[in-house]
Amino acid sequence: MKRKPLISTVVAAIVAPLLAACGVSDGSGSGSGSGGDAVIVGTTDQVTASGEAPAPLDPAYAYDIATWNILRQTVQTLMIQPKGGGDPVPEAAEQCGFTDTRSRRYVCTLREDLRFADGDRITSKDVKFSVDRALSIQADSGVFSILSTVDSVETQGERKVIFHLNAPDATFPFKLSTPVAGIVSAREYEKNELRPGFAVDGSGPYTMEAHLEGDELRSATFLANPHYTGTLKRSSEEIELRFFTDAASMSAAFDESDIDVMTRTMSPSRIRELARAFTDNVNLVELPGLEIRYLAFDTDAPSVENKAVRQAMAQVIDRSELVSKVYGTQADPLYSLVPASLSGHTNSFLNKYGEPDTEAARSLLEEAGVTTPVKLTLHYTTDHYGPQTKQEFAILRQQLNATGLFDTAIVGTPWKDFRPAQMKGEYAVYGMGWFPDYPDADSYIAPFLDKDNTLNSPYVSSKIRTTLLPESRSHADRIDAVSSLTAIQDIVAEDVPLLPLWQGKQYVGAGDHVTGAAYVVNTGASLQLWEIGRGIKE
Structure with missing residues (x-):
């Protein structure tokens, strides 16, 4: 059924960090999706592998919004930014914090029974491997510089990780919420080499199947990770992210109901057109940017x-x-x-x-x-x-x-x-x-x-x-x-x-059958695909 190219406007407010805790699951990661077809999300971002950048989805290399939007769904971090904004909270970690007054010793304890998507257990050694790897490779994207205040990483037992910093860094909890600090396995990633291509293996809420045309990612299918243990509650078991070459083709797909959600980047004229019109079948969400x-x-x-x-x-x-x-x-x-x-x-x-x-x-x-x-x-x-x-x-x-x-x-x-x-x-x-x-x-x-x-x-x-x-x-x-x-x-x-x-500012266009559209993008323009689903959310 063709969707009318008209829209009603919903302005999303920033939810207080305290309220974000309402979305925390019991840790089972089972979610509450309503089943049925995948929710299809459109974007004009491009993800390409080339001789200059052969490993676009390696956490030790990726450093743009398009690649991070894939990694945030698939590669788990110790900390995460809550959907309502505010200071980061534990995700793969059970708890984290500075243990000194100078902000130079930061200790995290992993959740119990944390596992990669293939079922292998995650220990403190995997965290150390992942951070040491990014710092050792020093990819020319410069992403490793986010972790520049890390002097060394120590492990105690299977669940405790200690970060010794070379200088006080009160922003370090934020840095542990970025994909470069994502936890990867030594069985899938080489210690001193980037992983070429589009494969991603992690412990996030979803796994990812890449669909390619030549050296370009044309769509990515995210499937619920059955071994996920963390704070996020999935609203859908399957989500497809489609990459469009321009805003016009993405808008056309939305009008034809080929996609359910439009994210960045809609054209300014399209946003103005949608904001002026009023129907009941779609919503325009305006978000702080x-x-x-x-x-x-x-x-x-x-x-x-x-x-x-x-x-x-x-x-x-x-x-x-x-x-x-x-x-x-x-x-x-x-x-x-x-x-x-x-x-x-x-x-x-x-x-x-x-x-x-x-x-x-x-x-x-x-x-x-x-x-x-x-x-x-x-x-x-x-x-x-x-x-x-x-x-x-x-x-x-x-x-x-x-x-x-x-x-x-x-x-x-x-x-x-x-x-x-x-x-x-x-x-x-x-x-x-x-x-x-x-x-x-x-x-x-x-x-x-x-x-x-x-x-x-x-x-x-x-x-x-x-x-x-x-x-x-x-x-x-x-x-x-x-x-x-x-x-x-x-x-x-x-x-x-x-x-x-x-x-x-940021804008999301979504059909009225889509739930969670107000939270699918956070203030930093990162996608939170686990927030969206079909039907009325219970």
């Missing part, structure tokens, strides 16, 4: 190595116009790497540069002796962040060139080629998006500014790396870290190794 978009710079590249060039760009880019023309109410201008909704945010770029000002930018360039117009090429990915990215970069080009200070071109490249080229330093200026590893300001700072950063950026601020970042991590109460975090953001605004543009 921590996604950001930014321009990044290879600070060693001749065209932008002079800080004044980057500062001049920060001085003239009009974020309000950009958001208004492309995203409307679906995004907000962003004046820092840290989103406005997180503790520690400060509008460093607005404080330093104020409103767009061509003459102020001209003065910056003249004082630095930079000849104008500065020739630039802005690179963007054509298929990773949604169909509106091209329009966004066209507006950025127009804004820069309108000043007469820049001669800007834009070039779009598919993600499978864009990301390797960016990592090799082939782009002087390029656009990226970021979904946090965990909902803390640290996750918007360390991945870009610390050693072994995810962008392979040559930019180094010794004050950030050696003083401010460690200082911010020493505070268990994150309010106490605000002064350090503010200082970091001010340095970024001065040096402009990255230029924040906007912060976005």
Whole structure:
């Protein structure tokens, strides 16, 4: 039956962390799905294996939202972020916590009778193997840097794991909730080599069957893991995740009732269309979002190595116009790497540069002796962040060139080629998006500014790396870290190794027969497929 392309709007509120405990199961992992056909979820994310990235689903390599969305369903972590938000809670662990006052010794006790999906028991040695493996391989994706504060991992008996940290790190419980800390088996994963292809073996709520076209994952079928022991209560025994090449084809499949749920990324025009219409057969869920978009710079590249060039760009880019023309109410201008909704945010770029000002930018360039117009090429990915990215970069080009200070071109490249080229330093200026590893300001700072950063950026601020970042991590109460975090953001605004543009909201479209749509995506844009099912939830 064809679904009418109309929708009613439901805005999902953030549920208090205390209420999240209502979804905790008795640990049996049996779930309460209503049976029947699989719930089919659509996404425009792409997962591809290539010579540059042959192991996209290895937890020691994977470091983007698409691959993490698969691993979060299949590979269990010691800690997990509760569906209503808040601090992480034990998952594969029965309990975890710091045992010292300096946040340098973190101890976890595993659940009893924890098993991989094949039935093999999980012990503390498997946890140690998994973390040591990620740190040993040091994949060029940079994901291992999340665990950079781990000095050593010790086991005591079959259930106790002790993490000795090389510096105080109050964010460590969050890091243990990320897929790079996922528990894998030495029988399936080599200690010093990545696992190529699309196979995933873990102890999460689901197992995964991959369906391929060449070197691309076209769909993934998630089946209930009969040996799962953890806190999550499955609402469906089978879920299919389909990968669409663009937002238009995903929307068409939804209108034809070929899929039950649309996730990221719907086009802005589609969201506006759905939000204006009203019927009873589908819901539009609007969720708080921590996604950001930014321009990044290879600070060693001749065209932008002079800080004044980057500062001049920060001085003239009009974020309000950009958001208004492309995203409307679906995004907000962003004046820092840290989103406005997180503790520690400060509008460093607005404080330093104020409103767009061509003459102020001209003065910056003249004082630095930079000849104008500065020739630039802005690179963007054509298929990773949604169909509106091209329009966004066209507006950025127009804004820069309108000043007469820049001669800007834009070039779009598919993600499978864009990301390797960016990592090799082939782009002087390029656009990226970021979904946090965990909902803390640290996750918007360390991945870009610390050693072994995810962008392979040559930019180094010794004050950030050696003083401010460690200082911010020493505070268990994150309010106490605000002064350090503010200082970091001010340095970024001065040096402009990255230029924040906007912060976005999240949207899910779901048929009215789908339950749990308000929780299928968390604030970090990670899928929680165990939350959705068919029919009325008891």
